[in-house]
Amino acid sequence: MDSLETLVKRHLKEFPNFQYYGAFAEFISAIENYHEDLHTGVSLDCCNSLLQSICKTIITQIDPRVEGKTLNKGAKSETNNLISEAAKLLQKNDDIYERDFISKLSQIGKHINELRNARGDLSHGKHIPKELLNDQDLSRLLREITESLSRYLISSFFSFALEKKSKEDFEIKENRIGYEDHPEFNDLLDEEYPLDGKLLYSQGLYELYYEDYEIRLQTFLDEQALLDEE
Template sequence: MFWIREHISKMPSFDTFNTHADTIVNNIEMNPALCIETCKSLIEGICKTILTNKAYIYKDDIKFQELVRQTIEVLVINSYNHKEKLCELARRIASVAQVIAEIRNNSGFASHSQDIKNISVDSTMSLFIYKITDVIGGFILHYYMTHNNPKKDSRIHYEDCDQFNEYFDDANPLVIGFLTLSASEAMYQQDYEAYREEYLNYLETKVEK
């Protein structure tokens, strides 16, 4: 999970997915079926988080293949370089994701229990899917981080805005008695829209400089 973890480390709001990554790595040999099931859940979670961040509505019962395809196409929609090729890759990657879903359904550790005589997957399969998951998830996170435009996002996560938070706290010291509070965190919790406006203004100012 090197590529996925690399990007999660740069976006603290995605930190919860480290638990998925740990489960995947720890179960490649010990429990291949659980490893594969968690691979699917990890990609699914990343895709749904990004689509929600970008105010893109998807169906609750969306198929895994369609979810992956839509996520990549939403990310590359404003690309000026090789857009058609990227969309084609999105369709092909989605097809690979669908195979992962089918393998997961046939050998699911929890959601799709099988008869005790059912042939289980081995560590070779789980290792292969683990590597594929890191490529798919890593590419999606890489593109999201590299080309993301916060102005078009529906959600801004406080923990992802360290530079702005530090700047705002320094410019607006908040002291109550002997207690120093974070002005940026207080604004985020009490008036999210005001925080959002200040953050976007901060980004515009950085670009202009």
């Protein structure tokens, strides 16, 4: 799970809450040190839970209309359906190839869930001796599949969220009043609040406290309009 931990750490500044998944991945890696009869069962439970949690996070963050509790019961709570819904929200192109890819991803989740139901030790305690023998190779394969799928989902979400934020920031900047658009107002501020050095009060207000700048500018324009009427 090292690559998943690395991905989360690389984006910790932008997505601090995802540190949870870094710790989750570290825990799953530690399962290898458990007693051999616990390997597969515990690993399956954790892998399944990790995928479900990641998908629920992606779904609720991209589509705020979805309440988290609605994803905890019924068909919506099944791993394959969660993966399918999360992947649909993340897909960049609505074409047959991506739709088919999403379908295949959800099938992986379905099989992991089925194996977890058959072998899981946490959600479904098993009597001993177990009917199904422990399989370390299967356990390793499932961890690697889960790591790759989790990394794909989280990485895609990071890209989606960062691109969305970039567009929103651009739109906000586009709608901003230009600093150079009102030189008379800027000069008035600079005369009223002279500063030592090269920094101008009006420019500092504009860059650091834009909303205050906008409010004071509007007051200035309103006063100018009243004077013009007189």
